[in-house]
Amino acid sequence: MAATESAGDGLSTPAGRILAAALALPLAVPVLAQGVPDRATLSLRVLDYQDRQPGADRVRVKAPALALAMPLAGPWSLGASVVSDAISGASPAYHTRGLSRLSDERNAADVTLTRAFDDATLSVGAAGSHESDYDSAALSLQGTWSSDDRNTTWAGGLAASRDRVNPVTAVVQGARKRVLDVHLGLTRVLSATSVWQVNLGLNRARGYLSDPYKVFDVRPSQRDALRLLVRGNHHLRDGGQTVRWSWRMYRDDWKVRAHTLGLEFVQPIAAQWSVTPALRLHSQDRARFYVEVDPEAAPFVTQPPPGAAYSSLDQRLSAFGAVTAGIKLTWQPDPEWTLDVKFERYAQRGRWHWRGEGSTGLAAFDARTWQFGVARRF
Amino acid sequence: MSGAIIAMPNSRHFVAIAASLCAALLAGCAGAVVQPWEKGLLARPDMAFEPDRLETGLAEHVYASKEAAQGGAGAGASGCGCN
Numbered sequence: 001m002a003a004t005e006s007a008g009d010g011l012s013t014p015a016g017r018i019l020a021a022a023l024a025l026p027l028a029v030p031v032l033a034q035g036v037p038d039r040a041t042l043s044l045r046v047l048d049y050q051d052r053q054p055g056a057d058r059v060r061v062k063a064p065a066l067a068l069a070m071p072l073a074g075p076w077s078l079g080a081s082v083v084s085d086a087i088s089g090a091s092p093a094y095h096t097r098g099l100s101r102l103s104d105e106r107n108a109a110d111v112t113l114t115r116a117f118d119d120a121t122l123s124v125g126a127a128g129s130h131e132s133d134y135d136s137a138a139l140s141l142q143g144t145w146s147s148d149d150r151n152t153t154w155a156g157g158l159a160a161s162r163d164r165v166n167p168v169t170a171v172v173q174g175a176r177k178r179v180l181d182v183h184l185g186l187t188r189v190l191s192a193t194s195v196w197q198v199n200l201g202l203n204r205a206r207g208y209l210s211d212p213y214k215v216f217d218v219r220p221s222q223r224d225a226l227r228l229l230v231r232g233n234h235h236l237r238d239g240g241q242t243v244r245w246s247w248r249m250y251r252d253d254w255k256v257r258a259h260t261l262g263l264e265f266v267q268p269i270a271a272q273w274s275v276t277p278a279l280r281l282h283s284q285d286r287a288r289f290y291v292e293v294d295p296e297a298a299p300f301v302t303q304p305p306p307g308a309a310y311s312s313l314d315q316r317l318s319a320f321g322a323v324t325a326g327i328k329l330t331w332q333p334d335p336e337w338t339l340d341v342k343f344e345r346y347a348q349r350g351r352w353h354w355r356g357e358g359s360t361g362l363a364a365f366d367a368r369t370w371q372f373g374v375a376r377r378f
Numbered sequence: 379m380s381g382a383i384i385a386m387p388n389s390r391h392f393v394a395i396a397a398s399l400c401a402a403l404l405a406g407c408a409g410a411v412v413q414p415w416e417k418g419l420l421a422r423p424d425m426a427f428e429p430d431r432l433e434t435g436l437a438e439h440v441y442a443s444k445e446a447a448q449g450g451a452g453a454g455a456s457g458c459g460c461n
Contacts (some may be wrong), residue, residue: 227450235420
């Protein structure tokens with residue numbers, strides 16, 4: 001879709017829009033500017049992540065990633081990516097205390113082969129990752145089907161993964177985890193400038209789901225989750241801006257309930273430049289076996305209730321609210337090249353829980369993320 | 379796989395919301411057929427739901443390691459032992 005990639009852009013004229021639509025027509029891309037590519041794209045992205053709590057830096061991740069999307073012969077296309085995470089720093093053993101050093105490297109790769117039909121696509125994929133104490137392998141099958149007028153697209157997918165956990169603490173050895181994920185989606189063109197999407201996902205995890213590096217962490221060996229993601233994109237003709245919003249509802253049988261709202265605003269600022277401020281709001285309830293901080297136990301670890309079958313003092317299973325604010329600057333010097341830089345700040349607090357029922361006694365948690373990206377089309 | 383999940387408290391409400399949204403999208407906009415030559419703006423890269431696959435993947439990975447809720451529109455990524 002070379003004609004549609006120039007942000008600067010001939011699309012603001014009627015002739016430009018007709019040309020873009022004409023060039024988009026031969027593709028089996030019904031309502032999205034994605035799917036089967038007509039040209040190859042090679043993307044490089046580097047992430048630099050650092051989180052912290054008052055008085056201590058915690059985890060740092062540096063992750064270069066490479067992705068390729070390319071058409072193959074006839075109706076076939078290929079997508080693939082590799083990423084290498086260098087992880088270092090410190091992680092709490094319970095709540096936000098007992099920081100212990102960690103260092104690891106995670107290498108992951110995935111490949112997807114897609115076959116396009118007149119009104120449908122079918123994709124098969126494989127993914128895998130390796131860490132010193134964790135291995136994962138996944139297979140997926142996904143398909144889409146579009147209406148004759150290309151204004152409605154149904155999507156469905158199935159993925160299964162098998163993981164193996166070998167912590168250096170030897171709390172368990174060769175523990176297994178299996179995950180099955182099913183999703184259904186509907187994408188609908190509402191107008192020449194608006195498109196909405198509804199996704200329903202079911203996730204079923206079985207096996208070793210505890211965190212072997214945290215004390216008193218004994219979680220159920222099964223977790224069933226439902227998620228509903230509704231999102232929409234709207235283009236404003238007059239100013240050339242694009243608004244992207246999303247709302248995700250999540251719940252599982254650990255009694256974690258969460259809502260996540262996202263908003264992005266793509267604002268062209270010059271012929272080849274755009275800036276995208278973004279805001280994300282998240283709030284979640286505590287897992288039913290999360291053990292709240294007992295102020296009277298400090299500075300020692302809070303004990304789980306006597307006789308409790310399950311317990312976790314993991315901050316991630318507490319009740320909190322979180323805010324992410326970010327900004328992305330994109331430069332497209334010509335239709336073949338795109339460069340961007342993105343900065344985000346993330347903050348997580350118990351008192352920001354949406355109903356005011358957040359967990360107490362945890363240190364404030366903050367993070368910052370830089371991303372640098374470059375993409376070249378061939 | 380539906381047995382345990384459908385037995386989850388209030389999960390039927392959850393599915394009902396999704397079905398209602400889909401029905402509203404399909405029925406409410408049935409008369410608003412957008413013709414192929416009107417889809418130029420929809421084909422813009424910034425109108426894609428995931429304009430950059432790597433950017434989306436890295437962001438989801440970070441959030442999955444810091445929050446209890448996980449997952450988005452798709453499936454198929456490998457797991458991690460994020461701690």
